[in-house]
Amino acid sequence: MSFVGKAILSLGLGASLVAGTAIVVAADDAGQALLSRAQALFKPLPADAATPERPITPELVELGQALFFEPRVSTDGKVSCAFCHNPSFYGTDALPQSAGNRGRLVPRNAPTVFNTALQFVQHYGGNRADVEEQALKALTAALAYGNKDFAEAETRLRALPGYRPLFEKAFPGQAEPVTVENWSKAIGAYERVLLTPAPFDRYLEGDTSALSDQARRGLDKFITTGCAACHGGVTVGGQMYQKFGITQDYWLATGSQENALLKGRDKGRFHDTQDEADSFIFKVPQLRNVAVTPPYFHDGSVADLGDAVRVMAKVQLGRDLEKGDVEDIVAFLHSLTGEVPEVFARAPNLPAAAYK
Amino acid sequence: MSFVGKAILSLGLGASLVAGTAIVVAADDAGQALLSRAQALFKPLPADAATPERPITPELVELGQALFFEPRVSTDGKVSCAFCHNPSFYGTDALPQSAGNRGRLVPRNAPTVFNTALQFVQHYGGNRADVEEQALKALTAALAYGNKDFAEAETRLRALPGYRPLFEKAFPGQAEPVTVENWSKAIGAYERVLLTPAPFDRYLEGDTSALSDQARRGLDKFITTGCAACHGGVTVGGQMYQKFGITQDYWLATGSQENALLKGRDKGRFHDTQDEADSFIFKVPQLRNVAVTPPYFHDGSVADLGDAVRVMAKVQLGRDLEKGDVEDIVAFLHSLTGEVPEVFARAPNLPAAAYK
Numbered sequence: 001m002s003f004v005g006k007a008i009l010s011l012g013l014g015a016s017l018v019a020g021t022a023i024v025v026a027a028d029d030a031g032q033a034l035l036s037r038a039q040a041l042f043k044p045l046p047a048d049a050a051t052p053e054r055p056i057t058p059e060l061v062e063l064g065q066a067l068f069f070e071p072r073v074s075t076d077g078k079v080s081c082a083f084c085h086n087p088s089f090y091g092t093d094a095l096p097q098s099a100g101n102r103g104r105l106v107p108r109n110a111p112t113v114f115n116t117a118l119q120f121v122q123h124y125g126g127n128r129a130d131v132e133e134q135a136l137k138a139l140t141a142a143l144a145y146g147n148k149d150f151a152e153a154e155t156r157l158r159a160l161p162g163y164r165p166l167f168e169k170a171f172p173g174q175a176e177p178v179t180v181e182n183w184s185k186a187i188g189a190y191e192r193v194l195l196t197p198a199p200f201d202r203y204l205e206g207d208t209s210a211l212s213d214q215a216r217r218g219l220d221k222f223i224t225t226g227c228a229a230c231h232g233g234v235t236v237g238g239q240m241y242q243k244f245g246i247t248q249d250y251w252l253a254t255g256s257q258e259n260a261l262l263k264g265r266d267k268g269r270f271h272d273t274q275d276e277a278d279s280f281i282f283k284v285p286q287l288r289n290v291a292v293t294p295p296y297f298h299d300g301s302v303a304d305l306g307d308a309v310r311v312m313a314k315v316q317l318g319r320d321l322e323k324g325d326v327e328d329i330v331a332f333l334h335s336l337t338g339e340v341p342e343v344f345a346r347a348p349n350l351p352a353a354a355y356k
Numbered sequence: 357m358s359f360v361g362k363a364i365l366s367l368g369l370g371a372s373l374v375a376g377t378a379i380v381v382a383a384d385d386a387g388q389a390l391l392s393r394a395q396a397l398f399k400p401l402p403a404d405a406a407t408p409e410r411p412i413t414p415e416l417v418e419l420g421q422a423l424f425f426e427p428r429v430s431t432d433g434k435v436s437c438a439f440c441h442n443p444s445f446y447g448t449d450a451l452p453q454s455a456g457n458r459g460r461l462v463p464r465n466a467p468t469v470f471n472t473a474l475q476f477v478q479h480y481g482g483n484r485a486d487v488e489e490q491a492l493k494a495l496t497a498a499l500a501y502g503n504k505d506f507a508e509a510e511t512r513l514r515a516l517p518g519y520r521p522l523f524e525k526a527f528p529g530q531a532e533p534v535t536v537e538n539w540s541k542a543i544g545a546y547e548r549v550l551l552t553p554a555p556f557d558r559y560l561e562g563d564t565s566a567l568s569d570q571a572r573r574g575l576d577k578f579i580t581t582g583c584a585a586c587h588g589g590v591t592v593g594g595q596m597y598q599k600f601g602i603t604q605d606y607w608l609a610t611g612s613q614e615n616a617l618l619k620g621r622d623k624g625r626f627h628d629t630q631d632e633a634d635s636f637i638f639k640v641p642q643l644r645n646v647a648v649t650p651p652y653f654h655d656g657s658v659a660d661l662g663d664a665v666r667v668m669a670k671v672q673l674g675r676d677l678e679k680g681d682v683e684d685i686v687a688f689l690h691s692l693t694g695e696v697p698e699v700f701a702r703a704p705n706l707p708a709a710a711y712k
Binding site for chain 2: 069070071072076077078086087088089090093094095096099101102103104291292293294295300303340345346347348349350352353354355356
């Protein structure tokens with residue numbers, strides 16, 4: 001090869017490389033800008049949801065895991081936390097509205113228990129401050145554990161002698177550790193480790209390849225459409241209240257005659273505060289694992305994730321999304337699906353004793 | 357050392373050895389005799405419960421595992437096989453009598469699903485030939501899956517599109533593999549691998565150290581008292597029918613006023629055959645995992661295993677067992693406890709779809 005040949009070859013290669021680099025840089029700029037916007041709106045999951053007031057120990061988690069699956073504290077012997085937060089359905093029951101004690105209908109949909117400890121309040125109406133209060137009050141809720149008071153729940157709990165050593169280990173030095181308060185603290189500690197890191201977390205940590213091109217387009221549209229204004233933070237939602245149906249009645253948008261007939265039945269926070277200003281105000285639900293936890297909304301009225309996206313854009317933001325936009329956003333939402341934690345997927349062996 | 361010294365030493369050692377050997381041989385003789393009697397009465401578990409007519413493949417088992425935990429084929433969206441055969445309770449629900457569809461009371465106790473495929477018939481009344489028939493007919497049982505007919509069950513099953521690929525793999529070459537018959541075959545295949553080898557199996561295979569001294573005493577008493585006459589075979593029961601209350605009314609022996617009042621309600625096989633000769637005739641239940649699956653009897657009327665042993669000896673054999681005999685037999689029964697199979701303890705992720 002002549003010197004000229006070599007020079008041309010070099011030039012050719014050089015030009016290609018420059019052009020290639022320019023394209024990569026442009027893509028990187030756009031990609032980096034999207035990542036930066038995302039990092040400002042969302043946060044990757046922490047290792048657990050412990051707080052100084054709500055500490056976690058292995059002993060608490062072990063006890064909490066058993067109690068989460070324990071139905072013998074309920075008045076029908078069937079209701080446990082796992083009764084509605086089923087390991088086979090990513091911590092939901094796949095029902096539009098849950099079936100509670102003796103199979104009676106619960107008026108709202110059971111959200112996933114995963115990552116819920118990181119939400120700012122619990123329940124769609126926000127009437128529970130944290131997962132510990134949620135668990136504790138479930139003991140005397142008629143449609144949940146069904147006990148008439150905490151004393152009845154405690155009697156049922158103490159009738160299961162196999163738990164005493166576990167309570168003693170989890171709450172050392174207490175004269176009587178087998179209490180409903182400790183029951184709820186142990187379950188809370190367990191729920192605080194039920195976090196599900198997902199591809200979106202790896203993305204937020206800087207690995208842009210963790211999301212497909214379509215998922216990144218969807219993320220962009222999720223932000224620019226306005227979804228992220230409410231569905232933000234570490235749980236992609238679950239950090240504020242909002243009216244359901246800002247620009248339009250959501251029952252009309254879902255097109256469900258059945259739901260139209262039910263209109264006004266569930267007024268959200270109003271039921272807790274009795275303040276008309278709270279009518280149809282609900283906690284914005286988190287979206288982690290949303291793709292694997294249908295059906296959607298507080299009443300489970302929408303079965304398809306694309307439909308849920310479309311309805312939300314319409315009634316919350318006044319936007320009619322194109323089919324492709326919906327598909328891209330759905331692709332992004334799939335990146336919020338994590339793995340079922342091993343401590344949840346594997347059923348604990350509960351102390352043998354007959355229900356009384 | 358002199359020759360005499362050596363000779364004495366040899367003699368001493370020799371005498372000791374002979375004496376020692378004699379004792380060991382005597383113990384071995386008794387131990388071997390017990391083992392031989394046990395081997396004539398019982399059999400260790402096979403690797404699985406497949407038969408030529410009921411084959412097992414990995415694809416069948418995988419599908420069957422999912423379907424076993426799948427509640428969306430039931431009319432209340434809650435009943436699955438696992439609803440009463442819970443992984444946390446060794447495949448039972450720990451209730452005296454089960455709660456079925458919409459929480460309604462089922463008149464009998466839910467036995468463990470483990471090893472049940474090896475029993476000679478299914479159900480306390482023996483009205484199901486095998487686990488496949490048991491599963492199939494549960495689909496239209498009002499207190500189980502609750503469907504009005506198989507067509508309704510099949511419609512529910514086909515409304516879960518995520519199962520179609522699993523059915524196609526498990527039943528290759530079938531034009532329409534998603535049928536209730538195939539549903540029951542897959543669940544049956546899964547149940548046929550839910551076997552729980554226990555220390556007693558190792559004993560039966562010749563390792564007498566697998567049972568404690570007390571458990572071996574208990575085994576001896578279990579045989580000599582007469583328990584093994586009915587509770588024999590591979591499942592230590594589950595191989596014949598027998599009248600419950602041969603020498604005495606069992607309701608009187610349990611001392612339960614409540615049960616005395618209910619007397620005559622459950623007449624066992626009579627309900628299936630309408631033959632008075634079948635009154636109070638029940639399948640002899642298997643005893644594998646009995647120590648970890650209280651409460652006992654077809655009506656769950658006895659919570660304590662020792663009480664169950666005492667009552668059985670009294671009303672079936674006319675024997676009043678001493679406290680120590682009961683304790684020894686209970687120690688033996690503990691040797692029938694196996695491990696929860698991994699394919700049962702670990703919840704399958706079920707195809708995401710809302711219940712309709």
